[in-house]
Amino acid sequence: MTEELDLSGHNSDAGSEEVVLTPAELIERLEQAWLNEKFAPELLESRSEIVECVMEQLDHMEDNLRRAKKGDLKVSIHRMEMERIRYVLSSYLRCRLMKIEKFFPHILEKEKTRPEGEPSSLSPEEFAFVKEYMANTETYLKNVALKHMPPNLQKVDLLRSDLDSYVFLRVRERQENILVEPEIDDQRDYVIDLEEGSQHLIRYKTIAPLVASGAVQLI
Amino acid sequence: MFCEKAMELIRELHRAPEGQLPAFNEDGLRQVLEEMKALYEQNQSDVNEAKSAGRGDLIPTIKFRHCSLLRNRRCTVAYLYDRLLRIRALRWEYGSVLPNALRFHMSAEEVEWFNHYKKSLATYMRSLGGDEGLDITQDMKPPKSLYIEHFLPRWKCEQLIRQGVLEHVLP
Numbered sequence: 469m470t471e472e473l474d475l476s477g478h479n480s481d482a483g484s485e486e487v488v489l490t491p492a493e494l495i496e497r498l499e500q501a502w503l504n505e506k507f508a509p510e511l512l513e514s515r516s517e518i519v520e521c522v523m524e525q526l527d528h529m530e531d532n533l534r535r536a537k538k539g540d541l542k543v544s545i546h547r548m549e550m551e552r553i554r555y556v557l558s559s560y561l562r563c564r565l566m567k568i569e570k571f572f573p574h575i576l577e578k579e580k581t582r583p584e585g586e587p588s589s590l591s592p593e594e595f596a597f598v599k600e601y602m603a604n605t606e607t608y609l610k611n612v613a614l615k616h617m618p619p620n621l622q623k624v625d626l627l628r629s630d631l632d633s634y635v636f637l638r639v640r641e642r643q644e645n646i647l648v649e650p651e652i653d654d655q656r657d658y659v660i661d662l663e664e665g666s667q668h669l670i671r672y673k674t675i676a677p678l679v680a681s682g683a684v685q686l687i
Numbered sequence: 688m689f690c691e692k693a694m695e696l697i698r699e700l701h702r703a704p705e706g707q708l709p710a711f712n713e714d715g716l717r718q719v720l721e722e723m724k725a726l727y728e729q730n731q732s733d734v735n736e737a738k739s740a741g742r743g744d745l746i747p748t749i750k751f752r753h754c755s756l757l758r759n760r761r762c763t764v765a766y767l768y769d770r771l772l773r774i775r776a777l778r779w780e781y782g783s784v785l786p787n788a789l790r791f792h793m794s795a796e797e798v799e800w801f802n803h804y805k806k807s808l809a810t811y812m813r814s815l816g817g818d819e820g821l822d823i824t825q826d827m828k829p830p831k832s833l834y835i836e837h838f839l840p841r842w843k844c845e846q847l848i849r850q851g852v853l854e855h856v857l858p
Binding site: 519520523524526527548551552554555557558559561562565569593594596597600601604605608609611612613614616617618621624 | 716720723724727756757760763764767768771775794796797799800803804807808810811814815816817821822823825826827828829830
């Protein structure tokens with residue numbers, strides 16, 4: 469397959485730009501997004517353009533398979549590849565959904581107060597899903613318990629992401645002067661450089677923006 | 688002491704391993720709510736006393752009751768929400784039709800929550816593009832079929848075997 473795919477890039481500075489990727493590059497992007505999402509403690513930026521293109525890619529592959537000669541060995545190999553891609557895509561979306569459900573109050577709050585121009589961590593479909601999840605859960609808790617409680621106790625707060633958890637990463641683009649904040653009172657702030665290709669175990673909070681920009685890859 | 692019943696609810700869930708759903712403890716929940724009502728009313732009356740009759744000595748008791756109220760609420764919500772999470776996990780484990788044994792352990796409101804959840808999830812999955820979207824509740828494990836049984840003339844496979852694409856699997 470040599471066809472190329474259009475991928476509107478995410479770029480909060482310059483607005484959306486057209487990026488043309490080969491299918492292999494697209495799948496690589498998908499795998500990177502998948503690994504980052506798996507290892508990040510918070511919900512990462514939505515990559516719906518990748519999801520859409522991969523779905524299209526799977527459709528193309530399905531079409532090609534239908535037209536191919538029966539018993540052709542290539543059919544099995546393509547089918548294997550399709551299964552693999554479908555697994556990675558499903559796993560990626562599942563991972564996101566689990567985080568969305570886990571941190572729904574915070575995620576919804578963040579989305580509602582998001583400044584104009586800042587990219588969303590939710591696709592429109594995920595946004596619809598989490599709103600329904602919130603309404604469903606709130607209604608349930610209210611009807612079964614909260615409305616039977618004393619008047620001043622009927623509102624409740626649930627979880628937040630643990631941004632202080634540690635993650636493994638590999639550096640893709642050299643970074644200088646990353647500020648590491650102290651964990652305990654008698655430590656002081658210090659500054660480190662991240663060499664390209666090096667691997668680190670570090671608090672997620674310190675490098676969160678670098679994951680978003682692609683400068684580091686979570687592993 | 689206060690919050691005993693609420694703690695019992697939590698312990699009940701703590702004892703149930705992941706994936707299991709004990710029967711909904713309607714009675715236990717009712718008792719916790721009743722205790723909360725009683726605590727609140729006692730506090731209301733003591734707060735009035737404290738204000739009107741200057742009974743500052745009542746304040747520690749008021750604070751204590753308030754703590755108990757907060758603890759009761761926290762335990763109740765934890766109990767109910769933890770059960771919802773277990774029920775949610777069932778959708779992913781068993782699909783959209785739950786085994787009877789599990790359904791009998793759910794309250795009517797929990798069943799309703801589950802039905803709404805299923806519908807939301809279905810809508811989301813359908814929206815993922817293509818004709819019917821993508822069922823992400825399938826493909827839960829990486830595909831294991833790296834070896835496909837294919838009976839082919841050796842000469843066709845040699846090159847692919849050398850490239851590492853295929854492996855010769857002996858029957």
